[in-house]
Amino acid sequence: MKKYITIIGLGLIGGSLGLALKREDQDIHITGFDRSYATADKAYRRGIIDTVAASAKSACEGADFIIFATPVNTTVSLLEEASDWDLKKDVIISDTGSTKSPIMEAAKCLIEKGFTFIGGHPMAGSHKSGVTAAKGHLFENAYYILTPIGDESEERIRTLSNLLVPTKGKIVVLDALEHDRMTAIVSHFPHLVASSLVGRLADQESSQPFVKKLAAGGFRDLTRIASADPTMWRDITIQNRLELLEQLDGWLQEMNHVREMIINNDPEQIFDFFNDAKKFRDELPSTYEGAIQGALYMTFDLHIDIPDHPGVISEITKILAEEEISLTNIRIVETRTDVYGILVISFQTAEDRKAARFALSKATDYSMHIL
Numbered sequence: 244m245k246k247y248i249t250i251i252g253l254g255l256i257g258g259s260l261g262l263a264l265k266r267e268d269q270d271i272h273i274t275g276f277d278r279s280y281a282t283a284d285k286a287y288r289r290g291i292i293d294t295v296a297a298s299a300k301s302a303c304e305g306a307d308f309i310i311f312a313t314p315v316n317t318t319v320s321l322l323e324e325a326s327d328w329d330l331k332k333d334v335i336i337s338d339t340g341s342t343k344s345p346i347m348e349a350a351k352c353l354i355e356k357g358f359t360f361i362g363g364h365p366m367a368g369s370h371k372s373g374v375t376a377a378k379g380h381l382f383e384n385a386y387y388i389l390t391p392i393g394d395e396s397e398e399r400i401r402t403l404s405n406l407l408v409p410t411k412g413k414i415v416v417l418d419a420l421e422h423d424r425m426t427a428i429v430s431h432f433p434h435l436v437a438s439s440l441v442g443r444l445a446d447q448e449s450s451q452p453f454v455k456k457l458a459a460g461g462f463r464d465l466t467r468i469a470s471a472d473p474t475m476w477r478d479i480t481i482q483n484r485l486e487l488l489e490q491l492d493g494w495l496q497e498m499n500h501v502r503e504m505i506i507n508n509d510p511e512q513i514f515d516f517f518n519d520a521k522k523f524r525d526e527l528p529s530t531y532e533g534a535i536q537g538a539l540y541m542t543f544d545l546h547i548d549i550p551d552h553p554g555v556i557s558e559i560t561k562i563l564a565e566e567e568i569s570l571t572n573i574r575i576v577e578t579r580t581d582v583y584g585i586l587v588i589s590f591q592t593a594e595d596r597k598a599a600r601f602a603l604s605k606a607t608d609y610s611m612h613i614l
């Protein structure tokens with residue numbers, strides 16, 4: 244039976260979701276609404292949506308699934324408005340917001356009316372925003388967190404999870420508060436730090452005009468996310484402020500320890516500081532090695548920084564062919580840094596990836612990473 248899906252907000256995440264859902268030959272019809280008509284029109288022209296709606300309300304009435312992919316404060320307002328709309332009785336409503344507790348709170352007005360709301364957060368994205376940056380493979384291998392309200396039936400969670408299968412994300416069910424605590428640690432607070440580091444550079448630029456030109460490599464890696472959309476991050480910061488304050492207190496303490504360490508000037512202590520961080524960082528599970536049981540789909544990607552000249556891709560594929568290593572996908576992305584192009588090659592097994600890395604490291608001097 245044809246499924247009618249509505250996506251509200253057709254930017255990076257809404258657009259990528261539309262593309263992902265359409266990748267498999269599902270019998271679906273996607274209606275989209277964006278407050279920017281130009282965005283909705285672009286989404287239609289790219290084949291992300293089948294129909295452009297005139298309003299959020301008209302887009303939602305008649306849908307089997309509704310996904311809000313708007314900035315989180317907007318999602319809260321829209322959920323409150325939606326409780327007065329004439330929605331289908333068995334519709335499943337979800338969102339893609341980076342915060343979950345305030346959204347679950349706002350969804351209560353829908354739940355009280357008997358509708359199903361299951362919070363959602365695909366943990367993949369980019370510092371780029373807007374429909375032009377949307378990609379069908381954006382959520383592949385990334386965790387896709389669902390936060391049901393608690394007494395949601397397993398069957399409804401399964402129905403939403405099944406819809407999301409073409410995203411090739413790894414669906415995990417979490418409590419909303421737990422979600423907000425963890426994302427504060429790994430995403431929201433690091434974002435504040437990245438923007439603050441850029442702010443420190445900007446403040447000191449007038450006395451050190453050349454410093455901006457020196458800001459390469461590490462500084463750029465560390466602060467890439469500061470180029471993300473300020474509206475989205477304003478909303479996230481407002482919604483997750485208590486967790487952020489907690490992280491900030493811990494960070495201030497940590498910075499005081501760093502300060503003491505520098506005052507002490509003890510080489511052993513300084514070595515240990517960097518060494519402990521290196522050990523922990525090196526042992527972080529890669530997106531794939533950390534895959535949970537029941538992951539829907541798994542590939543093993545190798546990211547290669549490639550210089551921008553013709554012939555590099557054929558050089559790399561030739562080396563792999565000579566070693567008889569098969570690859571399942573190859574693509575160029577530019578999301579991690581704007582200095583190099585990044586070639587991402589996917590393999591079916593960790594062994595293939597390891598063999599490929601070994602072969603390429605013998606034959607070339609390209610930097611390779613497993614994220």
Ligand SMILES: NC(=O)C1=CN([C@@H]2O[C@H](COP(=O)(O)OP(=O)(O)OC[C@H]3O[C@@H](n4cnc5c(N)ncnc54)[C@H](O)[C@@H]3O)[C@@H](O)[C@H]2O)C=CC1
Binds near residue numbers: 253257299372
């Ligand atoms: N950017 C990222 O890396 C990730 C973002 N998210 C979350 O997904 C949501 C969307 O983020 P992005 O797609 O990156 O933002 P985006 O800025 O690319 O897209 C948001 C879209 O919502 C539209 N919009 C704003 N207010 C609206 C309204 N009242 N009605 C209809 N459309 C409206 C905007 O015109 C825009 O096209 C946010 O809640 C964000 O927290 C989740 C995972 C990753």
Ligand SMILES: O=C(O)C(=O)Cc1ccc(O)cc1
Binds near residue numbers: 430468
């Ligand atoms: O650009 C990056 O590396 C990100 O971390 C993107 C991102 C931003 C917000 C989210 O809620 C999830 C992922």
